[in-house]
Each structure stands twice: as structure tokens, then as C-alpha cells.
Amino acid sequence: MSRKKERVVVGMSGGVDSSVAALLLKEQGYEVIGLFMKNWDDSDETGHCTAAEDFEDVRRVASHLGIPYYSVNFEKEYSERVFSHFLEEYRRGRTPNPDILCNREIKFGEFLNKALQLGADRIATGHYARLAEEGGEYRLLRGADPDKDQSYFLYALNQEQLSKAIFPIGHLRKREVREIAEKAGLPTAKKKDSTGICFIGERNFKEFLSQYLPAQPGEMRTLSGEYKGRHDGLMYYTLGQRRGLGIGGSGTGEPWFVVGKDLERNILYVEQGRDHPALYSDGLIATDVHWIGKRPPESPFTCTAKFRYRQKDQEVTVFPSADRRWLVRFAKPQWAVTPGQSVVFYDGEVCLGGGIIDQTFKGEKPEPAKTTPLLQESK
Numbered sequence: 001m002s003r004k005k006e007r008v009v010v011g012m013s014g015g016v017d018s019s020v021a022a023l024l025l026k027e028q029g030y031e032v033i034g035l036f037m038k039n040w041d042d043s044d045e046t047g048h049c050t051a052a053e054d055f056e057d058v059r060r061v062a063s064h065l066g067i068p069y070y071s072v073n074f075e076k077e078y079s080e081r082v083f084s085h086f087l088e089e090y091r092r093g094r095t096p097n098p099d100i101l102c103n104r105e106i107k108f109g110e111f112l113n114k115a116l117q118l119g120a121d122r123i124a125t126g127h128y129a130r131l132a133e134e135g136g137e138y139r140l141l142r143g144a145d146p147d148k149d150q151s152y153f154l155y156a157l158n159q160e161q162l163s164k165a166i167f168p169i170g171h172l173r174k175r176e177v178r179e180i181a182e183k184a185g186l187p188t189a190k191k192k193d194s195t196g197i198c199f200i201g202e203r204n205f206k207e208f209l210s211q212y213l214p215a216q217p218g219e220m221r222t223l224s225g226e227y228k229g230r231h232d233g234l235m236y237y238t239l240g241q242r243r244g245l246g247i248g249g250s251g252t253g254e255p256w257f258v259v260g261k262d263l264e265r266n267i268l269y270v271e272q273g274r275d276h277p278a279l280y281s282d283g284l285i286a287t288d289v290h291w292i293g294k295r296p297p298e299s300p301f302t303c304t305a306k307f308r309y310r311q312k313d314q315e316v317t318v319f320p321s322a323d324r325r326w327l328v329r330f331a332k333p334q335w336a337v338t339p340g341q342s343v344v345f346y347d348g349e350v351c352l353g354g355g356i357i358d359q360t361f362k363g364e365k366p367e368p369a370k371t372t373p374l375l376q377e378s379k
């Protein structure tokens with residue numbers, strides 16, 4: 001008696017990674033269905049629309065593989081559950097990471113539900129990450145390609161979501177993925193990787209943000225109060241930013257960097273030199289912390305962490321706190337750890353979970369009485 005094939009709905013973006021994910025699943029004997037999501041209306045004045053081109057690539061790949069394919073529209077859900085939060089964070093002067101929320105709410109939320117409605121047993125994506133299961137507990141592992149590992153963006157997924165996920169290319173390197181695509185003659189084999197804001201794409205960031213949030217220009221000052229010029233609106237700047245400040249040459253001659261923001265007084269703080277002490281912190285407070293395992297790790301504990309996607313792991317010690325704010329102390333001072341970004345924890349290959357960086361501090365722990373612009377309590 002033949003076993004009923006497991007039905008897998010693959011998130012197909014029209015890119016090479018998800019094309020190869022679909023191909024590999026088909027070769028492994030799954031019943032594969034392609035599903036394309038449209039989460040943003042990106043048509044311009046001329047009617048040009050990248051999403052339409054991407055969907056055309058999905059059609060070509062699905063036809064090549066002989067699998068059915070559909071399209072689904074989550075523009076409303078994306079706007080309400082991801083984009084509104086993204087704007088709110090910028091409004092608070094922080095630098096959010098929409099991909100993380102998009103994975104939890106859309107790709108492994110709305111998309112997963114839709115796939116289950118289509119009778120899927122599981123969903124698959126072309127993420128560079130791996131999964132392991134032991135005794136009914138799922139673990140998220142880094143992708144095998146250290147340059148492409150995307151576990152950082154997936155730390156907010158829970159056991160239920162991981163139990164329904166397959167990452168068919170997580171054990172491969174990008175180079176191998178392209179080779180497989182070329183050998184199989186996939187029309188997307190040479191397509192370049194997508195860039196820009198999650199689902200919104202490559203934009204002139206200032207122009208884009210100013211359509212949604214009113215910009216409030218203000219003063220740029222050094223931490224000691226020296227006036228250095230005007231800024232275009234705090235939301236346009238992020239900690240450690242060097243470009244676009246429009247000041248140079250003066251003082252030591254070294255370049256200027258954003259070292260803090262005072263939201264109440266609308267001041268952007270700048271200092272000279274990449275290694276200025278104001279850019280370094282000794283620890284952070286994380287909120288919205290999520291642990292992937294069934295039980296949160298016993299703390300305090302030592303592990304490694306990344307404070308931004310493109311960063312080597314750093315050693316940290318994690319302390320719980322009663323009000324669900326976790327204190328993370330760095331083994332050595334860290335450069336430009338930025339509120340709104342995520343801190344993601346690892347034990348070797350295993351992604352333990354992560355949280356949102358709410359504030360950073362110098363010394364042993366935050367000292368509320370002695371706040372500096374970098375240490376501002378969020379509202």
C-alpha cells in the first residue's frame with residue numbers, strides 16, 4: 001500500500017533560494033505546492049511593479065517543476081501587524097528590524113494558516129537555517145553557510161511554528177544552491193538576490209519614511225553641548241551612522257558619528273572618531289524576549305549573542321529580571337548596539353532565542369539616576 005504523500009506548501013518569492021527549496025522537496029517525494037505572497041503594493045506611477053515580475057518568475061519555476069502555484073494577498077495584514085510597528089519604532093527614534101516581525105506574523109503566521117487551509121502538512125521556505133527535533137522539542141540551528149545564515153531573523157518563532165516548518169536549503173551554501181538551480185535549468189538560477197526593506201524593497205529611505213512620518217528637523221550637538229549643525233529629523237539617523245551628517249573636517253579631522261538621540265529635545269548627538277567611548281556599551285536591557293526551547297534557559301547563563309545580523313558572535317551573560325526585562329552583560333564593550341534592533345542568543349549552532357534591545361548601559365547595570373542620551377529610558 002502506498003503511503004499518502006506529505007503535502008508541503010513552499011513560500012515562493014520568485015528568487016533562486018525558494019525555487020531550489022521547491023525543487024529539492026519535489027525530488028524528495030513531497031507533494032509540493034508553490035504559494036506567492038503579495039504584502040506590499042509596489043507599483044509606481046508608470047505601473048511598473050516588482051511583485052508582478054516576481055510572480056511571473058514563480059509561474060515559470062512552478063511550470064518547470066510541474067507543481068501547482070497560487071498567489072495570496074496579505075497587504076492588509078502586513079500593514080497592520082508589521083509596518084505599523086515599524087513606523088511606531090521609527091517614531092520613537094529607534095531602528096527596528098521588520099524581517100523578524102514579518103517572519104513571526106506573516107510568513108509563519110498568516111502564510112502558515114493559509115497553507116494549512118490548502119491542506120498542507122507543513123510549509124517550507126528558502127531560509128538559510130536548519131531544524132532539529134528531539135523528543136518532540138524543536139531546535140533552530142544556524143544555516144550551514146556562515147555568510148548566509150538567517151537564524152537571526154527566525155528567533156521569534158515558537159515550537160508550534162517550527163514544528164510545521166521545513167528549511168530545505170539550510171544545509172547548503174549559496175554557491176551550491178545556484179549550482180543546483182543551474183543544473184536543473186531553473187529560470188531563476190541567475191536571478192540576483194533581493195535587497196532592501198522586507199517586502200518593500202530598495203527605496204530612498206528618507207523619502208520613503210517621510211511619506212508616513214512627519215520629519216522634525218532639529219539641532220546636532222556634541223555631548224558637551226557644542227552646536228554642530230542641523231539634522232533632518234531624528235528618525236533618519238541610527239547609532240554609529242557616519243554618512244549623511246554633513247559635517248566633516250573640523251576638530252581632530254576624524255569623521256563624525258551619531259552617538260545618541262534626545263527625543264524630548266529633538267537633539268541628535270554626534271562625536272568624532274569611530275572609537276569614541278560614547279559608541280560603546282557594556283550591556284543592554286532586552287524586552288519581548290522569546291526562548292525557542294520549551295523551557296527558558298536557567299539563568300544567569302553565559303552564551304554568545306549577535307546584536308545585528310552582520311556580526312560575529314560575542315560572549316554575553318544573561319540575567320533574568322522580574323519585570324520581563326532581561327539584562328545582558330557583554331564580556332567586552334560592544335560598538336553601536338542599537339535600540340529597536342534584536343539581540344539573538346546562541347549556544348554553538350543552536351539559536352536559543354532573542355529579544356528587542358530596549359536600552360544599553362555602561363558599567364555593571366543601568367543607573368536610572370545618571371542617564372545619558374544613550375541610556376534614555378524608552379517611553
Ligand SMILES: Nc1ncnc2c1ncn2[C@@H]1O[C@H](COP(=O)(O)OP(=O)(O)OP(=O)(O)O)[C@@H](O)[C@H]1O
Nearest residue numbers: 011012013015016017018035036037125126127194
Ligand atoms: N513574496 C513571497 N512569497 C512567498 N514566500 C516568500 C516571499 N518572499 C519571501 N518568501 C519566503 O521567505 C524566504 C526568505 O525570504 P528572503 O527575502 O530572505 O529570501 P531570499 O534570500 O531573497 O530568498 P529567495 O531567493 O527565495 O527570494 C524565501 O526563500 C521564501 O521561501
